[in-house]
Structure formats: structure tokens, C-alpha cells
Amino acid sequence: MEGIWGAGVAQLAPTQVGGPMLLFAVLAAVAVASGVGVVAFNSPVRSALCLIANFLSLALLYFTLGAEMLGIIQVVVYTGAIMVLFLFVLMLLNLAAPGALRESRDLRRLGAGALAAALFVLVVVQAVLPLQEAASPQAADYYGTPMALGRALFTEYVWPFELASVLLLVGIVGSILLAKRRV
Amino acid sequence: MPDSQAGIRPAGARSGKVAAGMMDFLQQLHPAWLALIRVLLFVVPLLLVVPGLIWWERRLLAWMQDRIGPNRVATITWPKDARWVPPFLRGKKTRLFGLLQPIADGIKLFLKEDITPAAIDRAVYFVAPAIALFPAFALGGTLPWAPPEGVYGLLTPIADVNIGVLYLMAVSSLGAYGIILSGYASNNKYSLLGGLRASAQLISYELAMGMSIAAVVLATGSLKMTDMIKAQTEPLWGVAPLFDNWNVLTPMGFVAAVVFLICMVAETNRAPFDLPEAENELIAGYHTEYSSMKFASFFMGEYAAMFVFSGVFATLFLGGPNMVPVDWVALGQTVPALEGFGRLMASVNYWASPLTFVGKCAFGITLFIWMRATLPRLRYDQLMALGWRSLLPLAVANFLIVALYLLCTDLYGAGGGWIAVGAAFALLAAFFASLARAGRGRREALPRREIRLVDPAKPKEGAAL
Numbered sequence: 001m002e003g004i005w006g007a008g009v010a011q012l013a014p015t016q017v018g019g020p021m022l023l024f025a026v027l028a029a030v031a032v033a034s035g036v037g038v039v040a041f042n043s044p045v046r047s048a049l050c051l052i053a054n055f056l057s058l059a060l061l062y063f064t065l066g067a068e069m070l071g072i073i074q075v076v077v078y079t080g081a082i083m084v085l086f087l088f089v090l091m092l093l094n095l096a097a098p099g100a101l102r103e104s105r106d107l108r109r110l111g112a113g114a115l116a117a118a119l120f121v122l123v124v125v126q127a128v129l130p131l132q133e134a135a136s137p138q139a140a141d142y143y144g145t146p147m148a149l150g151r152a153l154f155t156e157y158v159w160p161f162e163l164a165s166v167l168l169l170v171g172i173v174g175s176i177l178l179a180k181r182r183v
Numbered sequence: 184m185p186d187s188q189a190g191i192r193p194a195g196a197r198s199g200k201v202a203a204g205m206m207d208f209l210q211q212l213h214p215a216w217l218a219l220i221r222v223l224l225f226v227v228p229l230l231l232v233v234p235g236l237i238w239w240e241r242r243l244l245a246w247m248q249d250r251i252g253p254n255r256v257a258t259i260t261w262p263k264d265a266r267w268v269p270p271f272l273r274g275k276k277t278r279l280f281g282l283l284q285p286i287a288d289g290i291k292l293f294l295k296e297d298i299t300p301a302a303i304d305r306a307v308y309f310v311a312p313a314i315a316l317f318p319a320f321a322l323g324g325t326l327p328w329a330p331p332e333g334v335y336g337l338l339t340p341i342a343d344v345n346i347g348v349l350y351l352m353a354v355s356s357l358g359a360y361g362i363i364l365s366g367y368a369s370n371n372k373y374s375l376l377g378g379l380r381a382s383a384q385l386i387s388y389e390l391a392m393g394m395s396i397a398a399v400v401l402a403t404g405s406l407k408m409t410d411m412i413k414a415q416t417e418p419l420w421g422v423a424p425l426f427d428n429w430n431v432l433t434p435m436g437f438v439a440a441v442v443f444l445i446c447m448v449a450e451t452n453r454a455p456f457d458l459p460e461a462e463n464e465l466i467a468g469y470h471t472e473y474s475s476m477k478f479a480s481f482f483m484g485e486y487a488a489m490f491v492f493s494g495v496f497a498t499l500f501l502g503g504p505n506m507v508p509v510d511w512v513a514l515g516q517t518v519p520a521l522e523g524f525g526r527l528m529a530s531v532n533y534w535a536s537p538l539t540f541v542g543k544c545a546f547g548i549t550l551f552i553w554m555r556a557t558l559p560r561l562r563y564d565q566l567m568a569l570g571w572r573s574l575l576p577l578a579v580a581n582f583l584i585v586a587l588y589l590l591c592t593d594l595y596g597a598g599g600g601w602i603a604v605g606a607a608f609a610l611l612a613a614f615f616a617s618l619a620r621a622g623r624g625r626r627e628a629l630p631r632r633e634i635r636l637v638d639p640a641k642p643k644e645g646a647a648l
Contacts, residue, residue, distance in 0.1 A: 045367060049307070052360070072349045080356025081386060087363050088382045091375060145345055146406050 023064055031057040048086050055079045067144040202334050209337045221341045225323045229487055232541075234285030236486045239545075240552050241284065247556035257283035289479070297475040300369065307368035312473065312480040315361025319487035321354045326494050329504050329536040331409035340408060347408040348396055351495060352389070355450055358488065359385040362452070362459055362469045365481070369472035377468025380563070381459035384449060387570040388456075392446035394578035395439040398585045399430055399499050412503035416510065421597040425517065427508040431500040434604060435588065438581045440500040442574050444550070447492045449570070451485060454555040458563060493547025494540065501543050504536035580611055 030053065037050035055078045062071030142148050153161045209217060238253075245252025257279040261272045299308075325347035329335035344350065359382055366378020400406055403414040419426035420433060430436030449456040460468030470481045502508055511532060515525025532539075561569065584607045592600030 045304075045307070049364075068344055068346050069349075072346045072353050075353035076349060076356060080353055080359075081389070084356070084359050084363065084382050084386055087360075087367070088379060091363070091367050091379060091382075146349075 020064065024061070027057045027061050027064070031061065044090050045087070048083060048090055051086075052079055052083050055083065069144050069146050069149050205334050206337065209334070217337065218341070221338055224338055225326075225328070225341060226320055228541075229320065229323065229490065232490060233483055233486045234289065236490060236548055237285045237288065237482075238282060239548065240486075240555075242280065243549065243552045244556055247553070252281070253284040254278060254281040255284075256281050256287045292479040292482075293476060295475040297477070298472075300371075300472050302370045303472070304368040304370065307364050308472075309477075311361055311365035311368055312477045312484075313361075314364060315358070316480045316484040316487075318354045318358040318361070319484045319491055321357075322351060322488070322491040322495070324354070325350045325408050326491065326498060327408055327412060327503065328494070328540045330412065330533060333533070335533075335536065343407060343409050346406050348400055348406045348411075348499075352393055352396065355392075355492075356385070356389055358450065361481070361484065365473065366459075366469040369469070371472050373465040373467075374469050374471050377459040377461075377465050377471075381452065381469060384452075384456065384458065384566060384570075387567060388446045388449035388574070391442055391570060391574035391578045392450065394575065394582050395442040395446065396499065398435055398439040398578070398582045401582065401585045401589065402430065402433075402436065408498055411499060412505075415502045416505065418510075419508065420601070421592065424513050425510055427502060427505065427510055429500070429502040429508045431502075432508060434608065435581055435585045436500060438577065440496070442578045442581070443496060443499065445569075445574060447496060448551065448554060449566075451488045451492055451551075453485075453489065453551055455558040455560050456566060457560060458566060461560060489548055489551050490544055493544040493551070496547050497540060497543035501546075504540040504543075506532045506535065506539045584608065584611075 034050040034053035034057065038047045038054065041047045041050060055074060059071040059074040059079070062068070062074060209220075212220075242252045242254075258281075259277040259279070261268045261275055261277070263274040265273070324341050325344060327335075327340040327343070329339050331339070331343065340347075362381040362385075363378045366374045366376075366381070369375070399411065403411045405411070405414075415427055415429050417428045418424040419428045421428070426432075431440045452459050458468075459465075460470065465471070470478055473481065497503060509528075511525040511529040513525075514528075515522035518525075584604055587607055588600045588604045591603035
């Protein structure tokens with residue numbers, strides 16, 4: 001197995017190709033399949049369900065990498081809150097499944113496909129190729145623990161963090177203003 | 184875990200030897216087998232306890248409503264002339280309080296016709312009950328049912344991860360999906376309305392629940408469930424070493440406990456928050472179109488979730504698996520005459536901890552049933568107002584007060600911390616009182632309809648109404 005994938009996999013896990021690799025393969029397969037399902041399904045509710053499955057399998061992938069905090073935040077925020085809201089809205093609208101979402105065949109789809117392929121190549125070059133150097137799939141001790149994350153957020157990245165929270169506050173106030181015209 | 188043994192000294196050489204033998208046996212097991220044992224030790228008792236819960240709810244509810252309730256199943260009628268029956272029992276009846284009623288319920292549900300409506304979303308319809316059942320059992324993943332020391336430390340919790348409480352939040356938020364999907368897949372407007380109500384309700388109450396848990400996390404300084412149990416064995420209020428600092432005994436912890444308790448009832452869709460299945464408006468809400476075992480799995484999921492949430496409540500606020508908020512070892516050290524008694528009680532406390540934990544869960548379940556029997560269902564806008572306008576601000580204020588306490592304790596010692604907390608609570612009470620006064624002023628502007636009271640002694644006057 002030569003090439004990017006063979007070399008990368010062999011170097012990532014030289015000794016433990018058994019359990020962890022199998023787990024990774026299963027989770028990654030579920031993630032990819034559900035990701036395809038999000039786009040492929042005609043029914044919006046099915047697409048949302050696929051997105052939920054995708055988020056969950058991503059969270060489990062984070063767990064296998066030792067980033068438990070990130071994984072659980074993924075479940076709490078995306079799966080537990082945002083997707084519930086998505087489903088809520090979808091059920092309120094009650095979209096008629098096939099007719100409303102039929103697309104016409106035109107050249108723009110070709111362009112979109114080309115753009116997607118370019119983006120994929122870009123991601124592979126930027127993110128996956130450097131990983132060939134990676135020697136161990138294990139993170140350093142305390143990497144990604146709640147304590148380390150909190151410390152980083154409130155010391156090193158305190159300005160971006162606070163700016164993001166102000167942005168969210170503006171969003172909340174704005175949505176309330178939009179929803180309640182007469183204050 | 185050699186170092187964790189230091190915390191507990193089982194009294195008596197015999198039990199100590201048995202415990203050491205068990206420890207050795209468990210430690211030489213393969214971790215996968217040990218994990219399997221841990222999972223089974225949680226899931227099997229939970230499955231066994233669900234029928235008991237149903238019986239307890241039906242009996243207690245009947246008692247509170249001045250009815251008899253199911254008391255017939257499990258009545259033994261002894262034959263009149265059988266030789267194997269002792270003479271004093273012949274022809275008599277022995278009532279066992281209807282204890283086998285849940286089994287009769289189960290057989291009924293199992294044997295009922297399983298109706299599948301025609302116009303459903305098939306895949307989602309069949310998956311939804313399983314999704315509803317999953318979170319109730321998965322919630323126990325980080326829940327310790329005994330002190331995390333000695334033998335019990337190897338057996339519980341299933342995973343002592345450093346994100347224990349966040350895991351609880353994550354799994355309980357997944358509980359919404361079973362309801363939403365069943366409501367959607369049934370293709371029935373009442374089911375859909377139930378699902379919509381459930382999603383809005385769960386999202387609203389999750390926030391207040393998260394903030395009340397955050398207060399406990401802040402006071403503990405850790406997200407681990409086992410650390411929370413340990414933190415609740417510290418001296419009470421930081422000053423009284425004889426007593427344990429159960430979270431419910433501190434002012435901030437008490438407020439958080441009340442908020443958590445209310446949110447817990449809302450998260451499990453129990454009365455008075457059972458709008459997703461309000462019978463008089465929505466037939467049966469999200470499970471209208473489900474019958475037989477598919478309905479039973481919703482039912483089981485609800486009861487298992489009630490039990491596990493009670494366990495979470497006990498762990499976060501009621502000192503976990505410890506029996507009473509008294510530090511027995513410290514008692515023995517301060518009063519030398521009671522040293523042996525203290526050591527005995529510490530040992531009893533340790534070995535009986537699973538029973539204590541189950542007892543606390545049973546207490547929580549009783550609270551659930553009591554609330555159901557006492558409180559009428561909330562109107563939908565009342566539900567939302569309670570969640571967003573009362574519980575969430577209260578939980579956030581409580582969280583800030585915990586932070587203030589920690590800061591002032593750090594700066595000025597325990598006394599300073601409590602003075603700051605008292606001042607903050609007084610300020611908060613004044614603020615809410617002024618809010619209430621402002622609200623009352625606004626309400627008086629609304630038109631009011633007078634009600635004339637009728638004296639039953641003079642019925643003629645009342646007829647004019």
C-alpha cells in the first residue's frame with residue numbers, strides 16, 4: 001500500500017491496527033455515509049436525521065482521539081440543541097418532500113461539482129498531507145481536558161472569546177427585537 | 184487502585200479479607216470484562232426496578248387520591264382442603280398489596296395487537312421508541328452508585344471521565360429525539376403537536392438545568408461525578424467539620440437543587456409538565472399511534488429516566504451514596520468515647536451505600552409521584568414563563584453568587600464568603616420584590632371582573648348572578 005493513505009495509516013498506528021483502527025473505520029464510514037445522506041435525501045427531515053447521525057459519529061471520533069470535551073460539547077450544542085431546533089422548524093413548515101426540492105439540471109451543477117472537488121483537494125493538501133509526519137495518534141496529557149480548555153479560553157484567547165460572546169449577545173438582542181416589534 | 188484504599192477502612196478482619204479478595208479478583212480481570220460487569224451492574228437493576236416503580240406509582244397515587252388502587256393481582260386464595268396448606272390458612276386469602284400488577288400490565292401490553300398505521304414514515308416510526316429508550320439507560324454512564332473507593336471504586340461508575348456532568352447534559356438532551364421523531368413519524372396532527380411541544384419544552388428547561396448544574400460544578404471545581412461526591416464530604420459550610428457539606432444544605436446548593444428538581448420533572452415530561460402528552464388536548468400526544476410493545480418502550484423509558492434522574496439529583500445534591508451528612512470518622516476523633524461507634528458507622532455507611540443510593544432514588548421517585556398527585560398541569564404559556572422568566576434568571580443569579588462566594592472565601596476566608604452571600608441574597612430578594620411590585624402595578628391596569636360571593640344560606644340573592 002503505497003501512496004498518501006497507506007503511508008499515513010501505517011505511520012499513525014504501527015502497532016494497533018486492530019481495535020482502534022477498526023473503530024475509526026466504522027465511525028468514519030458512518031460519518032461519511034450520513035454526510036452523503038444529508039445531501040442525497042429528498043425529505044428534509046431525513047436529511048436532518050442524517051446530519052444528527054453525522055454529528056454523533058463525529059463526536060465519537062473525537063472521543064477516540066482523547067478530545068472528550070470537544071466531543072461532548074459537539075453533542076450538547078449541535079446534536080442536543082441546534083438539531084432539535086432544526087427539526088422543530090422543519091416540522092412546523094412541514095415541507096412536502098419531493099416536489100418542493102426538485103432541482104433542474106443545469107450547468108451550475110457541474111460548476112458546483114468542480115468547486116467541491118477543488119475544495120476537497122485543498123483540504124487534503126492542507127490538512128491530511130502534514131499528518132504523514134504524525135507518529136502517534138495519542139494526544140499529550142491534559143490536552144483537551146476541561147481545565148486546559150478553560151485556561152486557554154480565559155488567558156491566551158480571552159479577546160477572541162469575549163468578542164465571540166459579545167457577537168452572540170448582539171445576535172440574541174437582535175432576534176428578540178425582530179420577534180417583538182413592539183417593545 | 185492502591186492509593187484509593189487509604190480513605191476507607193472496613194471494620195472487622197473478615198469483611199476486610201473478603202473485600203481484599205474481591206479487589207484482587209476484579210483487578211486481575213481483563214478491563215473489558217470489568218467494564219461489562221460495571222455496565223450489567225447498572226442496567227440489570229434498572230430494568231428490574233422499573234416494574235416496581237410502576238407499582239409504587241399506581242399505589243401511591245391511589246392512596247393520595249383516596250382510592251384503593253391495584254391490590255388484587257398477587258392475591259393467593261388458599262384451597263380449603265389441601266393437605267399442604269397449613270390449617271390456619273385454609274380457605275383464607277393472602278394479599279400481597281397487588282405487587283404483581285406490573286407483570287399483569289406487562290403481559291397485557293405484550294399481547295395487545297400491534298397496530299401500524301398506514302400513512303406513517305416507516306423507518307422513523309420504528310426507530311423512534313428505541314431512541315426514546317436509549318437516553319434513560321445511557322444516562323447512567325457516569326453515575327456512581329457507591330463511594331468511588333475500595334471495591335466499589337472498581338465497580339462504579341461505568342466510566343469515571345472528567346466530563347461526567349457534561350455527559351449527563353448531552354445524553355439528557357438526546358431524550359428529545361425519541362419524542363420529536365415519534366410525533367413526526369406518526370403523521371397525526373396530535374402526535375405532531377406533542378412532538379413540537381416536547382422539543383420547545385426540553386430546550387427551554389435544559390438551559391436552567393445546565394445553569395443549576397454549573398453552580399454545583401463551580402462549587403466542586405470539577406466536572407467529575409466522583410469528585411462531586413468527595414466534595415460533599417468536606418466540612419459543612421467550610422466551618423463545621425462534624426457534618427458533611429451536602430450541596431442541598433448550603434444556601435446556593437439549595438436554590439440549585441430546587442431549580443434542578445423542577446427542570447428534572449420537565450425533562451422527563453411528567454406532570455405538571457406533561458404537555459407533550461396532555462390527554463385532554465392531544466389524545467395521548469406523541470405516542471397516540473403507538474400500541475403494544477412500542478408503547479411500552481416509551482413507558483419504560485419514562486420510568487427509567489425518572490429513576491436515573493433521581494439518582495443524578497441524589498448525587499449532585501443529596502450527598503450521593505452517603506447515608507447521613509455526618510462525618511463519622513471526625514466524630515470519633517472529636518469525641519473519643521464514640522470512636523468505635525464512629526468507625527462502625529463509617530463501615531456501615533460504606534457497605535450499605537448502594538442501598539442508600541437506591542433509597543435516595545426512591546425518595547426522588549416519590550417526589551415525582553407526589554408532584555403529579557398534587558399539582559395541576561401548567562398552561563403552555565405558564566410553562567414557558569416559568570422556564571425562561573423564573574428558573575433561568577434564578578439559576579444564573581445563583582451561579583454568580585457561587586462565584587462570589589468562592590472569590591470572597593479566597594480573599595477573606597469562610598466568614599467573608601458567607602457575608603458576601605448573605606448580602607447578595609438580600610440584594611437579589613430586594614430586586615425580585617421590586618420587579619414583582621412593578622408587575623403588580625401593570626396588572627392592575629388590566630380590566631378586572633368582579634366576582635360576587637354567594638351566601639349559600641340565602642340562595643335567592645345568588646340567582647341574580
